[in-house]
Amino acid sequence: MKSLLIYLKDYKKETVLAPLFKLLEASFELIVPLVMAAVIDVGIENRDRPYILKMCLILIALGGIGLICSITAQYFAAKAATGFAAKLRHELFWHIQKFTFTQMDTIGSATLITRMTSDINQVQAGVNLVLRLFLRSPFIVFGAMVMAFVVDVKAAFVFVVVIPLLSIVVFGIMLITMPLYKKVQANLDRVLLVTRENLTGARVLRAFNKEESEKKRFLSGNQILTDAQKYVGRIAGLMNPLTYIIVNAGTILLLYTGAVRVDKGILTQGEVVALVNYMSQILVELVKLANLIITVTKAIACGNRIEKILEEKPDRKDGKWKWEENEETPFIEFKHVSLVYDGNGAESLEDITFTAKKGDIIGIIGGTGSGKSSLVNLIPRFYDATKGEVRINGKDVKEYETESLRARIGVVPQKAALFKGTIAENIRWGKADATEEEIAEALETAQAAEFVEKKEGKLSYNIEQNGRNLSGGQRQRLTIARALVRKPEILILDDSASALDFATDAALRKALRARKEKMTVFIVSQRAASVQDADQIIVLDDGEIVGKGTHKELLLNCPAYQEIYYSQFPKEAENGR
Numbered sequence: 001m002k003s004l005l006i007y008l009k010d011y012k013k014e015t016v017l018a019p020l021f022k023l024l025e026a027s028f029e030l031i032v033p034l035v036m037a038a039v040i041d042v043g044i045e046n047r048d049r050p051y052i053l054k055m056c057l058i059l060i061a062l063g064g065i066g067l068i069c070s071i072t073a074q075y076f077a078a079k080a081a082t083g084f085a086a087k088l089r090h091e092l093f094w095h096i097q098k099f100t101f102t103q104m105d106t107i108g109s110a111t112l113i114t115r116m117t118s119d120i121n122q123v124q125a126g127v128n129l130v131l132r133l134f135l136r137s138p139f140i141v142f143g144a145m146v147m148a149f150v151v152d153v154k155a156a157f158v159f160v161v162v163i164p165l166l167s168i169v170v171f172g173i174m175l176i177t178m179p180l181y182k183k184v185q186a187n188l189d190r191v192l193l194v195t196r197e198n199l200t201g202a203r204v205l206r207a208f209n210k211e212e213s214e215k216k217r218f219l220s221g222n223q224i225l226t227d228a229q230k231y232v233g234r235i236a237g238l239m240n241p242l243t244y245i246i247v248n249a250g251t252i253l254l255l256y257t258g259a260v261r262v263d264k265g266i267l268t269q270g271e272v273v274a275l276v277n278y279m280s281q282i283l284v285e286l287v288k289l290a291n292l293i294i295t296v297t298k299a300i301a302c303g304n305r306i307e308k309i310l311e312e313k314p315d316r317k318d319g320k321w322k323w324e325e326n327e328e329t330p331f332i333e334f335k336h337v338s339l340v341y342d343g344n345g346a347e348s349l350e351d352i353t354f355t356a357k358k359g360d361i362i363g364i365i366g367g368t369g370s371g372k373s374s375l376v377n378l379i380p381r382f383y384d385a386t387k388g389e390v391r392i393n394g395k396d397v398k399e400y401e402t403e404s405l406r407a408r409i410g411v412v413p414q415k416a417a418l419f420k421g422t423i424a425e426n427i428r429w430g431k432a433d434a435t436e437e438e439i440a441e442a443l444e445t446a447q448a449a450e451f452v453e454k455k456e457g458k459l460s461y462n463i464e465q466n467g468r469n470l471s472g473g474q475r476q477r478l479t480i481a482r483a484l485v486r487k488p489e490i491l492i493l494d495d496s497a498s499a500l501d502f503a504t505d506a507a508l509r510k511a512l513r514a515r516k517e518k519m520t521v522f523i524v525s526q527r528a529a530s531v532q533d534a535d536q537i538i539v540l541d542d543g544e545i546v547g548k549g550t551h552k553e554l555l556l557n558c559p560a561y562q563e564i565y566y567s568q569f570p571k572e573a574e575n576g577r
């Protein structure tokens with residue numbers, strides 16, 4: 001948590017002024033019981049109306065000045081706390097952007113969302129409260145005790161007994177609840193994960209009639225969270241009753257001691273009232289202190305969770321080599337490449353070796369889970385090979401500066417992801433300064449021009465969140481156009497034509513070949529038709545290459561390819577026999 005405090009450095013003035021104004025407010029509060037005592041002992045005793053009026057005006061003035069100090073302190077504390085949270089949120093967001101996919105997979109997006117939102121809010125509340133109370137409350141507790149000693153040493157010994165007892169209760173509860181709050185946050189992460197999965201997969205869930213089982217899963221996670229909260233709440237809830245019992249017992253003792261001493265003529269009635277006032281001030285402040293400690297305990301637990309993410313060093317080691325604009329169309333070599341995902345024992349890719357020549361179209365085919373996406377994900381370094389090398393133009397991809405490497409690669413992922421905004425804005429994700437002509441050209445190649453033309457507003461047509469107002473095929477075509485608009489040297493189509501009909505798929509491949517800019521293209525597909533006119537086809541099975549060559553060669557000598565092909569074109573199988 002400590003390391004997070006550097007984000008307060010731009011608010012030095014506010015972090016000093018907020019507690020300072022609170023101290024001023026507290027000082028005025030400590031004078032109030034003395035004025036009250038004077039009203040009783042002098043004003044009421046002598047029936048001196050002008051004196052009482054004067055003292056009442058002083059009380060009003062003390063209250064007014066105290067209020068101004070308090071509002072000023074609140075302003076500074078709020079300014080520092082919100083500014084601190086905004087900076088921290090920004091830093092955390094930026095830090096997460098630098099994580100590799102492996103790190104994202106390991107940490108999990110649900111927990112990252114909780115840390116970005118509720119954890120930061122909790123820390124913000126903690127900072128705000130600390131700035132206002134961390135000096136004020138101990139100052140009042142200590143100050144009221146000193147004032148009590150000034151009024152009467154013997155009666156003040158009641159305070160000496162009460163305050164340590166209160167401190168034991170407050171700190172004891174704090175120590176017990178601290179680790180429990182951590183558990184509560186972890187349970188909240190789990191509930192968030194289930195909620196997210198449910199909301200994003202709502203259609204699938206309903207299609208499979210899974211509402212009941214998902215409801216149970218949610219209820220069980222929610223129940224665990226509720227139980228954890230109730231448990232910690234019960235312990236924290238002991239704070240107020242216990243502190244009130246101690247303080248009320250202290251007040252009784254104080255009244256008794258005070259009465260005896262008034263009787264003996266050592267104390268005045270006004271002084272006893274002042275002592276009781278100090279006692280109740282201490283109680284109020286200790287309750288505030290207890291709440292402060294609970295909020296701070298939660299804030300520290302949340303702060304530590306945020307700190308953990310910030311301490312996680314982005315694993316991606318950037319190379320120094322910049323991909324120059326005028327660099328030749330690349331050739332890509334996979335040299336004995338293997339990949340094991342973090343937490344997976346088995347290799348998802350094993351000893352992959354092949355070369356994609358400049359401007360070649362490489363088809364990658366295989367059953368589900370055979371490693372097709374894993375293979376192409378190594379080119380833009382979404383994951384790094386655990387063994388072997390992926391080389392572009394003779395250099396290991398790890399030697400390239402990742403940003404410049406990715407700028408030259410157009411990736412169309414398996415799941416077509418679009419963002420809320422116009423069609424033009426979505427296409428410009430590929431190239432921020434793309435002209436309308438460039439966009440039109442990309443849409444043409446991606447076979448999207450026709451449907452965009454029919455949409456109301458054309459390029460200004462508004463796409464809803466996740467592109468839900470477009471069909472699956474339309475979404476895929478736009479993601480292809482988005483990748484093409486930057487005129488990449490390498491284009492990766494990861495099963496991204498699966499929602500296209502055969503004719504459109506064929507037209508897309510024809511248009512790709514006809515483009516004047518040379519590109520090395522990887523087409524991942526389960527459809528033999530999508531890869532059959534590729535310059536080279538890689539056949540994968542269980543992470544290994546089981547065939548390599550052109551369609552004709554593979555039909556002659558690769559049983560795995562034959563199986564895929566003839567299962568999709570049974571008539572040709574019959575003709576061949």
Ligand SMILES: Nc1ncnc2c1ncn2[C@@H]1O[C@H](COP(=O)(O)OP(=O)(O)OP(=O)(O)O)[C@@H](O)[C@H]1O
Pocket residue numbers: 105341342344348366367368369370371372373374375414495526
């Ligand atoms: N992020 C990941 N973390 C752990 N394991 C993964 C990850 N991504 C893929 N795998 C595993 O790697 C293997 C290959 O997966 P991959 O997605 O590359 O297959 P694929 O051939 O593209 O499959 P599909 O055609 O179904 O998309 C699978 O066993 C899968 O479980």
